Amino acid sequence: MSANPTLIQRIMNGSLILQIVVGIIAGICLATFAPASVPSISFLGGFFVSALKAVAPILVFILVASSIANQKKGVQTNVKPVLNLYLIGTLLASISAVLFSYFFPTSLTLVTSNITVTPPEGIVEVLNTLLFKVVDNPVNALVTANFIGILAWAVGLGLALQHANESTKNMLHDLAEAISKIVHLVIRFAPIGIFGLVASTVASTGLSSLLSYSHLLIVLLGSMLFIALVVNPLIVYVKLKTNPYPLVFKCLKESGVTAFFTRSSAANIPVNMELCKKLDLHEDTYSVSIPLGATINMAGASITITVLTLAAVHTLGIEFDILTAILLSVVAAISACGTSGVAGGSLLLIPLACSLFGIPNEVAMQVVAIGFIIGVVQDSAETALNSSTDVIFTAAACRAEEVKAFLTK
Incomplete structure (x- = not known):
């Protein structure tokens, strides 16, 4: 093997965030200074969106099936209080995202020509459609991208x-790993696709379209800050009846900052384990809850899914009631649990939430592509929230159990 990597190897191993930034800048420059050449490269954006459409259905199917099948028996009994906090926190995060999206609506630049959007009339129609999508033929669900099915x-x-042989579970796990590698390969082409998307968008609508992305990013980050600094402390206070902020700030400083730059909950597991040790938590609890939290505690992901979906809903002028919004929150919270381990995993689940509002896959995937554009900051903030919350809830549950044990003596 050559000691000097080739140009392609250096690109594939380079910083995806830096490459996406370069792609955005290059797209703006091309559309500004050489607009006549944009039509010749605009296919790059469409090609990237098509690749996402192709890989998303099989990714959701295999990843969720593998995650549930390989769940260790008896885990719930060891860390049940932590699991409860994980689920409550993720659900409250998506509900908060609904509120932020309602009070600060965002419009996106989407191509909807020749696309028919049939919005539901209310929660009854949503539930009726949902039930029939659930019982869809699995092959047809994959072919038609019926994400509910x-x-x-x-x-x-x-x-x-879950009752299969270990060899079968291992095979499913290996298949999930293989699909994840294919997704990783597709996402490595994100800078090229985003270059084409940005160039095409700026050439046709001007730089004003990118300003809507800044508004979207502000809503996303505002929702995440609200969870980190208001909702999470409130949950800890209810659990411990003490000032939660020393614990919250310590976890944000020692876990959140590291996760922000690594952009990987899995890579931040050793940092969280060491922090739990510093906090003198029960090792039998955090040795299970921290790795598990990196998989299912996805408050940031549920915010991303909810905010981007409702941005598409607002852009298309679809009316929705509060019950439909609550249903979206539940779907976002559940589906967010399967997004770990895959870069951009939360973005690839947006079509699932969009399907609740009758938004076709062609439009949903444009929203996913926009997510990759703002992902330069969004993904880092999402990971920081997810990872720091793992320690916060583990510490709250452990200390609450200690107090309970002391009072029962």
């Missing part, structure tokens, strides 16, 4: 395979 079959298959 895909999710239902993945959950059902995962639960059934």
Whole structure:
């Protein structure tokens, strides 16, 4: 093997964030100084969106099925209080995102020509459509990108395979790893796709379209800050009846900052384990809850799914009631649990939430592409929130159990 990597190897191993930034800048420059050449490269954006459309359905199906099938038996009994906090926190995060999206609506630049959007009339129609999508033929669900049906079959298959042989579970796990590598390969082409998307968008609508992305990013970051500095402390206070902010700030400083730059909850597990040790938490609890939290505690992901979906809903002028918004929150919270381990995983689940509002896959994938554009900051903030919350909730549950044990003596 050559000691000097080739140009392609250096690009593939380079910083994806830096490459996306270069792609955005290059797209703006091309559209500004050489607009006549934009039509010749605009296909790059469409090609990237098509690749995302191709990989997203199978990713959701395999990843969710593998996650459920390989769930260790007895984990819930060891860390049940932590799991409860994980689920409550993720659900409250998506509900908060609904509120932020309602009070600070965002409009996006989407190509909707020749696309028919049939919004639901209310929660009854949503539930009716949801039920029929759940019982869709699994092959048809994959072919037509029926994400509700895909999710239902993945959950059902995962639960059934919990009783399978370990070799079968390992095979499913290996298949999930293989699909993740394919997704990783597709995402490595994000800078090229975003270059084409930005150039095409700026050439047709001007720089004003990019300003809507800044508004979207502000809503996302505002929602995440609200969870980190208001909702999480409130949960800790209810659990411990003491000032939560010393614990919250310590976790944000020692876990959140590191996760912000690594952009990987899995890579931040050793940091969180060491922090739990510093906090003198029960090792039998945090040795399970921290790795598990990196998989299912996805408050940041649920915010991303909810905010981007409702931005598309607002852009298309779709009316929705509060019950539909709550249903979206539940779907976002559940689906967010399966996004770990895959770069941009939360973005690839946006079509699932969009399907609740009758938004076709072609439009949903444009929203996913916009997510990659703002992902330069969004993904880092999302990971920081997810990872720091793992320690916050583990510490709250452990200390609450200690107090409970002391009072029962």
